[in-house]
Amino acid sequence: MTGTTAESGTGATVRDRVLRAATTLFAQKGFEGTSVREIVLAAGVTKGGLYHYFDSKDDLLHEIYTRMLRVQTQRMETIAASDLPLPQRIHAIVVDVVATSIAHLDEAVVFFQSMHLLPEQKVAQVRAERRQYHERVRELVEDGQRAGLFRTDVPADIVVQYHFGAIHRLGQWYHHDGPLSGEQVGHHFANLMLASLLGDFSL
Amino acid sequence: MTGTTAESGTGATVRDRVLRAATTLFAQKGFEGTSVREIVLAAGVTKGGLYHYFDSKDDLLHEIYTRMLRVQTQRMETIAASDLPLPQRIHAIVVDVVATSIAHLDEAVVFFQSMHLLPEQKVAQVRAERRQYHERVRELVEDGQRAGLFRTDVPADIVVQYHFGAIHRLGQWYHHDGPLSGEQVGHHFANLMLASLLGDFSL
Amino acid sequence: MTGTTAESGTGATVRDRVLRAATTLFAQKGFEGTSVREIVLAAGVTKGGLYHYFDSKDDLLHEIYTRMLRVQTQRMETIAASDLPLPQRIHAIVVDVVATSIAHLDEAVVFFQSMHLLPEQKVAQVRAERRQYHERVRELVEDGQRAGLFRTDVPADIVVQYHFGAIHRLGQWYHHDGPLSGEQVGHHFANLMLASLLGDFSL
Amino acid sequence: MTGTTAESGTGATVRDRVLRAATTLFAQKGFEGTSVREIVLAAGVTKGGLYHYFDSKDDLLHEIYTRMLRVQTQRMETIAASDLPLPQRIHAIVVDVVATSIAHLDEAVVFFQSMHLLPEQKVAQVRAERRQYHERVRELVEDGQRAGLFRTDVPADIVVQYHFGAIHRLGQWYHHDGPLSGEQVGHHFANLMLASLLGDFSL
């Protein structure tokens, strides 16, 4: 009768415990390599409990994506709307997305490793939100190109794919016990990006 | 009379038909989303035939990786050993790896999407070869830094991770029916990379 | 309305139906000659149901062994601890183990025919319990030797291996429709055993 | 052209190398636990080579049985036909069957562990030969009973099943590095058997 939602976990809600366990396991062993059984064991809940809160295993993945995207998009919009000079704004956006990706490395790993496993319908929804993010950054780059600040021989599209490609692979090599903090990596990445936009090397 | 070797395939050997079918399917539906049954159906062979040539489904993935790595490493070594000026050598390497990645886009997609699904032992072997590739390029960057050609405020390691990150994500957005050829994308990427190395933007 | 728990079985629990079917089939066709598919068909359950209760096909075998051993060991201990004269105690033990082996002939057949197919770890556990049984009987024989009741020119070890060897082969020749009951065979075996211990024929 | 039958083995014929490898493997891992692939690897022959000499995997098992049976039956007949006194003749037969079973322990293990896996037809043939052996010994026991040498309260059938049961289990516990030789075990078994026949303990 006294059995509350915190009966065998850390006190968090069933929903949160499940999401946390799923994120860790998906990052470690991949989405398809993790069974629902393992998730409920790690979360200290039952299968019935999990399915009470989530429609399917896919739904878990979708939820992880949505959470991360929402946070990153919101932070980016805030910076993009600030009155910093354009290069500094782009610089700040890159530092921020790198730092938050590293702060939530498990989510980031899952995001870029497993998105293709979702059913077409859900993947379309996630991609739409993602595209929105990319397009906002592309607009900033195009603003800079029109203002004569950035090189124009490379399409803004390619620039964005190039730089976000690098950011999406962070989870493949960054380790928390390495020499550089997320902020530091973010600054290096942002410096490289802006130099590439300002420079004019061409063959 | 009844069953020739090419009854349902393209006339290529069983081994090749299997590899080709597996590459296509893995790229389309992911490694874990593709069943052995689907591979043998697409290849026009029997399960027993597949397992005569490959030890496991993992083995197929490993073979796809190894083939691609071998080709790319060899081409890179040739360019790296040429007597072009250093920036041009790096430029040529990037153009080449982008162009070959796009020419074999399915393999590239599979490579960076599914490597983590291999057992530890095999993944270590692939990673060792991959690292060799990365380290060779890092040496070139360090050569340029020591020669005073490239900026030194960003570690060569970070530069390599940054630029290869971008290259590894090619399969996520490039489509053969888009406006740019592999060569063209390669040139854009190489120009961005060299500008970022030569520039000195820093915040 | 549609599917009750006893729709195709005898009304016993899934677990029991599976064990019963497995025992019969293993005895008839051997462990390796019986497929899981055959077991679930005979038991009227699904594969998933079987694997809900048992970890593996091996686990079924192990369970059959354990059940039988537990029963026989317990009965033997009771008789061994009684205050009958030593020869009568040994006699009673042999009658009992023969009679119960015949009463559960399928289990006995499976036990001695398939134990070697279990993985090392599980076989060790079963052997440990079995050895305990054998050693208890060996102690009784040694008691009799020390008391001057039994011949001492044959090691107690050999005596036990000899007589239990005979008992372990019961399943190879005994048929329920033969002329002798389990009790009767037990008496014959026990009489032979005691005569061999009391006698002194030697060449 | 010079490729003889001893190309990769110990110089024995292909046929013998196969039989020897099969016997060892069947004894170690069971008949069903040993694959044809393992046999050809251990024997240093090819699958085609094996199937050139043997019709099937079953055929190998059958051949192992037949060889052993033939040898033991022949030796027994020789002793049975000798003019030793009856008890000594039985004693010698038991010593001999134990000693030869131990000398060919692998064959003996395979024989009693895997016979039930043969198809009905072949198993019938082996059993017929085996029964012949048993019946010959039963006749000797009955001779002794009729002559008033042996107890008659236990049927000769039971006596034979009892004692051969013990012998058939030799492979389950005897180890070549133990304290007793095959001859010694044979003498102990024979002494126990004759004491049980001569004695009259009965409850």
Added chain:
DNA sequence: GATGAATGAGAGTTCATTCAT
């Protein structure tokens, strides 16, 4: 809200055997 027994389709893999060479 939450349980856990039950489902049944499908997974990857191994197998003894055949046969063109």
Added chain:
DNA sequence: AATGAATGAACTCTCATTCAT
């Protein structure tokens, strides 16, 4: 006499999900 590529059926086991309680 001997090869080894190829077969295809059968194998054990896992899976995400459902539903009566």
